[in-house]
Amino acid sequence: MRRLEMILSRLVWFVPTLAGLVVIVFLISNVIPTDPVRVALGENATLAQVEAMRVKLGYDKPLAVQLARHFRDVLSGNLGTSIYSQRPISEDLAKRLPATLELTLVAIALSIALGIPLGVVSALKRNSLLDHAVRVVSVSGLAIAAFWLAMQLQFLFAMKLGAAPLNSRIDGFGPEPITGLFIVDSLLSWDMESLGSALSHIALPALTLALPAAATIVRFTRAGVLEVINSNYVLYQRAMGMPPGLVVWKYVLRNALISTVTQIGLIFGVLLTNAVVIETVFDWPGLGTFAVQSILQSDHKAIIGFTIWTGALIVIFNLLVDIAHSIIDPRGTR
Amino acid sequence: MTTLLAVEDLSLGFATEAGFASVLDRVNLSIERGQVLGLVGESGCGKTTLASAILGVLPRHSVRIAGGRILFQGRDLLTAGPAFVNQTIRGRAITFVPQDPFTSFNPVFTVGAQVMEIMKWKSPRRAAPDWVGRLPAFLAPYPSPQRRSDREAVLELLDAVQLPRPAQLLRKYPHELSGGQRQRLMIAMALLPGPDLVIADEPTTALDVTIQAQILGLIRRLASERNVAVLLTTHDLGTAYEICDAVNVMYAGQDVESAPVDKFFAAPAHPYTTKLLASLPRADGSATGIPGEVPVMIAPPSGCRFHPRCDRAAEQCRTARPSVEQLGGGHWVRCYRPHRAAP
Numbered sequence: 001m002r003r004l005e006m007i008l009s010r011l012v013w014f015v016p017t018l019a020g021l022v023v024i025v026f027l028i029s030n031v032i033p034t035d036p037v038r039v040a041l042g043e044n045a046t047l048a049q050v051e052a053m054r055v056k057l058g059y060d061k062p063l064a065v066q067l068a069r070h071f072r073d074v075l076s077g078n079l080g081t082s083i084y085s086q087r088p089i090s091e092d093l094a095k096r097l098p099a100t101l102e103l104t105l106v107a108i109a110l111s112i113a114l115g116i117p118l119g120v121v122s123a124l125k126r127n128s129l130l131d132h133a134v135r136v137v138s139v140s141g142l143a144i145a146a147f148w149l150a151m152q153l154q155f156l157f158a159m160k161l162g163a164a165p166l167n168s169r170i171d172g173f174g175p176e177p178i179t180g181l182f183i184v185d186s187l188l189s190w191d192m193e194s195l196g197s198a199l200s201h202i203a204l205p206a207l208t209l210a211l212p213a214a215a216t217i218v219r220f221t222r223a224g225v226l227e228v229i230n231s232n233y234v235l236y237q238r239a240m241g242m243p244p245g246l247v248v249w250k251y252v253l254r255n256a257l258i259s260t261v262t263q264i265g266l267i268f269g270v271l272l273t274n275a276v277v278i279e280t281v282f283d284w285p286g287l288g289t290f291a292v293q294s295i296l297q298s299d300h301k302a303i304i305g306f307t308i309w310t311g312a313l314i315v316i317f318n319l320l321v322d323i324a325h326s327i328i329d330p331r332g333t334r
Numbered sequence: 335m336t337t338l339l340a341v342e343d344l345s346l347g348f349a350t351e352a353g354f355a356s357v358l359d360r361v362n363l364s365i366e367r368g369q370v371l372g373l374v375g376e377s378g379c380g381k382t383t384l385a386s387a388i389l390g391v392l393p394r395h396s397v398r399i400a401g402g403r404i405l406f407q408g409r410d411l412l413t414a415g416p417a418f419v420n421q422t423i424r425g426r427a428i429t430f431v432p433q434d435p436f437t438s439f440n441p442v443f444t445v446g447a448q449v450m451e452i453m454k455w456k457s458p459r460r461a462a463p464d465w466v467g468r469l470p471a472f473l474a475p476y477p478s479p480q481r482r483s484d485r486e487a488v489l490e491l492l493d494a495v496q497l498p499r500p501a502q503l504l505r506k507y508p509h510e511l512s513g514g515q516r517q518r519l520m521i522a523m524a525l526l527p528g529p530d531l532v533i534a535d536e537p538t539t540a541l542d543v544t545i546q547a548q549i550l551g552l553i554r555r556l557a558s559e560r561n562v563a564v565l566l567t568t569h570d571l572g573t574a575y576e577i578c579d580a581v582n583v584m585y586a587g588q589d590v591e592s593a594p595v596d597k598f599f600a601a602p603a604h605p606y607t608t609k610l611l612a613s614l615p616r617a618d619g620s621a622t623g624i625p626g627e628v629p630v631m632i633a634p635p636s637g638c639r640f641h642p643r644c645d646r647a648a649e650q651c652r653t654a655r656p657s658v659e660q661l662g663g664g665h666w667v668r669c670y671r672p673h674r675a676a677p
Binding site for chain 2 (some may be wrong): 231232233235237238239240241242243244245246249250251254255258323328329330331
């Protein structure tokens with residue numbers, strides 16, 4: 001039952017992790033030399049109006065008091081209202097979460113589906129033409145800036161070939177909302193038109209996000225397979241005449257994936273970061289575009305709200321990764 | 335007794351960065367049905383390479399087989415189709431007990447899963463499944479009636495190798511077992527397919543001295559009970575003396591002498607063998623070493639590779655390797671000037 005213990009201890013750490021995040025983001029937002037009140041009120045506001053707003057929002061108080069108020073609000077589940085749109089921040093985030101979730105999950109799935117088989121095959125056929133080709137592509141995948149790749153893909157597939165839509169998430173109103181994930185919803189309501197539209201819209205941004213992630217997965221899987229392939233237990237199974245495909249894809253792969261799975265947890269964080277840029281390029285109505293707007297407007301509460309949500313996402317995803325890890329490698333949890 | 339396995343003039347080597355290493359030089363070996371044969375030699379003399387060659391698991395990209403045959407029940411394993419050998423010989427007629435039971439189990443699968451995987455593919459009650467051109471092997475079904483009867487057989491054999499509470503044991507992970515338990519399991523796994531020949535590569539080297547004797551006794555008893563031949567590689571003459579029917583001695587990639595175990599210890603003929611026996615520690619704790627060093631395989635001595643260390647060496651030992659000389663009663667030696675037993 002060590003697995004349950006691990007899950008509980010992770011959940012206990014959930015709160016201090018997010019509290020630390022709040023402090024860091026609060027301090028960073030206050031270091032930025034812009035005045036949120038002036039940004040919100042516009043160029044023509046008088047000094048008196050600005051002062052009144054400052055008092056109303058509590059910006060006249062010392063930093064520590066402001067931070068304490070933030071904590072009080074966050075703990076009571078209230079992320080406040082946007083200084084700019086005056087809408088509740090939680091509501092905005094909840095509306096945008098499914099878009100980001102769908103994008104990053106598709107990207108993760110794509111990078112795993114690409115990365116693991118390519119990693120295994122290039123380890124088995126080490127130093128072959130295929131291995132070199134995979135290495136060139138994966139190093140490029142890591143080196144290329146995401147926004148540049150996004151625009152190249154847009155240029156080639158959307159503008160030149162017309163094979164995919166340029167931006168946005170779907171044409172029309174989308175499927176009947178159930179989960180908010182368009183692909184899942186259109187499958188649930190069997191709406192093939194929406195499904196096609198959702199898939200064609202997600203293809204380019206997901207591919208842009210998936211490429212560097214797949215590159216990391218390829219490298220780690222390849223290294224993992226090479227580490228295991230000459231081990232005694234593989235030699236034993238070969239000497240016992242077990243089917244070679246079985247030895248590789250069941251027994252070698254499971255050992256090789258131990259380090260890859262840990263990487264996938266880290267990759268998820270990178271994907272969320274990249275999503276901020278990619279969503280902006282593809283005009284994807286997710287958390288990323290919300291974050292960019294909030295930062296440009298110096299909307300401190302919105303930025304902190306975004307950070308808490310993405311922080312929670314990363315913590316939850318890493319917990320899932322740890323559970324997957326303990327299933328793949330049961331040694332530590334038994 | 336009929337010959338089960340015959341290695342004839344097998345020569346092979348490896349391409350290394352320093353050059354070609356000739357690891358086996360025209361090696362001969364034969365095992366009869368039900369015989370326990372000790373393949374004795376120092377570390378690096380090529381005995382593990384020979385065992386791997388019989389199993390067909392030498393690294394394909396670096397090994398060069400220069401000549402010879404490995405005849406198993408009359409069929410040359412070197413020229414038989416690799417898929418055929420993999421399905422019907424390896425893991426069925428010839429099985430393997432590895433040197434290191436600590437690293438020879440996959441650490442992230444239960445031992446039960448690994449034992450049952452052997453049974454799924456190598457059960458003696460079913461013909462070899464033909465997995466070529468069908469489903470990928472990891473998707474192949476394992477019908478539950480078969481699984482149940484295979485499990486019965488596994489539990490029976492675990493009992494035979496004296497592993498208590500076998501059902502509980504199968505649910506454990508390798509790191510939860512002791513070295514002795516793991517090697518007993520390995521022996522059980524080697525016997526499950528009902529083999530004709532078990533290749534045991536230094537099966538007790540990694541174990542405690544107290545466990546070693548138990549494991550050796552177990553191998554000897556099961557081999558006799560089941561009429562299974564065993565090729566046991568060891569660097570320990572004591573081991574060979576205790577459980578083997580016959581001994582084959584190798585030096586630096588060459589076979590030098592072979593004899594039934596009583597003749598071998600009573601009247602060793604090759605100068606290397608005599609020196610090897612003399613090097614065993616005596617009751618008073620003293621021991622005699624063999625002067626010189628084991629040669630490097632990349633540029634081995636010509637002729638008989640032992641000649642630089644041999645005090646009986648003559649000119650002909652340096653130029654050509656002696657051929658096999660039969661001394662009678664299954665005892666042969668490769669030496670121009672062997673020690674002859676007093677008539």
